[in-house]
Amino acid sequence: MKDVGQKxxxxxxxxxxxxxxxxxxxxxxxxxxxxxxxxxxSRLRILETGLLNEQVEIIRNLPFDxxxxxxxxxxxxxxxxxxxTSNNIDFTITRTIRNxxxxxxxxxxxxxxxxxxxxxxxxxxxxxxxxxxxxxxxxLTTQVAPKFLE
Numbered sequence: 821m822k823d824v825g826q827k828x829x830x831x832x833x834x835x836x837x838x839x840x841x842x843x844x845x846x847x848x849x850x851x852x853x854x855x856x857x858x859x860x861x862s863r864l865r866i867l868e869t870g871l872l873n874e875q876v877e878i879i880r881n882l883p884f885d886x887x888x889x890x891x892x893x894x895x896x897x898x899x900x901x902x903x904x905t906s907n908n909i910d911f912t913i914t915r916t917i918r919n920x921x922x923x924x925x926x927x928x929x930x931x932x933x934x935x936x937x938x939x940x941x942x943x944x945x946x947x948x949x950x951x952x953x954x955x956x957x958x959x960l961t962t963q964v965a966p967k968f969l970e
Contacts, residue, residue: 868947872960875945884966916944940965
C-alpha cells in the first residue's frame with residue numbers, strides 16, 4: 821500500500837501498462853499485415869485471371885488443327901508448360917488439351933459410327949505463382965470447336 825506522500829507508479833503498475841500497450845499494438849500490427857496479405861492475394865488472382873484469359877484468346881485464335889500440345893495427343897503448336905513474368909512476378913502455366921467425341925453424332929464403333937470423332941477439344945489451363953507460396957493453382961476449362969465440322 822502506498823504512503824500518502826508517495827508519488828509516481830510502482831514497477832508492477834508500469835509493467836502492466838506496458839503489457840497492455842504491447843498487446844494493443846501487436847493486435848493492430850497483426851490486423852495490418854493480414855489486410856496487406858489479403859490485398860496481395862487479390863492482386864495475384866487478378867493477374868492470374870488476366871493471364872488465363874489471354875491464354876484462352878491465344879488458343880481460340882489458332883486454327884483448329886494447330887490446337888494441341890507439341891509432341892502430344894492431340895498434336896499442335898502449344899507447349900504444355902510455359903513460364904510467364906507479369907508485373908515482376910513469375911507464373912507457371914500448364915495446358916492440357918483433349919479431343920472430345922460428342923455422342924450427339926455417334927461415337928467411334930457405336931451406332932451410328934462417327935467417322936470424325938474429334939468433335940471438339942477440351943482445353944484445361946492452370947496457372948500458379950512460382951514464388952508466392954500458393955497452395956492451389958487457378959484453373960480455367962473451356963472448349964474449342966472447328967467451324968462447320970459436322
